[in-house]
Amino acid sequence: MPESDCLFCKIIAGEIPSTTVLETDTAYAFRDINPQASVHVLVVPRTHHEDAEELAKAPQELADVIAAGVAVARQEGIDQTGFRLVFNTGEHARRTVFHAHLHVLGGEQLGLFGRPGH
Template structure:
């Protein structure tokens, strides 16, 4: 999609540090990490948010599966990690292309207790 930051990254127009990629997803390091490991997993196909992405359950599953692979490659699979999708203004979403945050490599603050 024209003007989309993540489409530009996927297309190679904007530099990124790739962690994992396949024909359906592209995963790269966040430029403003919120944890020692902070990787974004982005579907190559543009979907505005996870709600739109949920209309394609196979692609949504590919994003989640890639997130697990990122956790393994980053060495956080056994110690624990967090997946986050931000949707809407109250979640502070800033990029309108669905993406999964993979966070870990440190004790994360309590959440959902």
């Protein structure tokens, strides 16, 4: 069920414009407006889930989001060179939108994970 004040629910509903990359019955993928890599696409479940922890309670939807992320990587031509799939959950992960979303990143050599500078 969509949340009336959720940015991503509004994007899915077409109330806020986005650049569509892929659509399935259960997931919607669009370009990030502040890309952190040459390819940076967000994949969101069409059903509102606050974060990855909540989405994990709906294992089929979680699997669909991940499958859509892999399909995006293939469609964007980064499946052979490498890509990253990332969920940010909680304050320390610096999550800014409270609708579960998978980041698909690639298209260039990515930095290491973890603490800045490490």
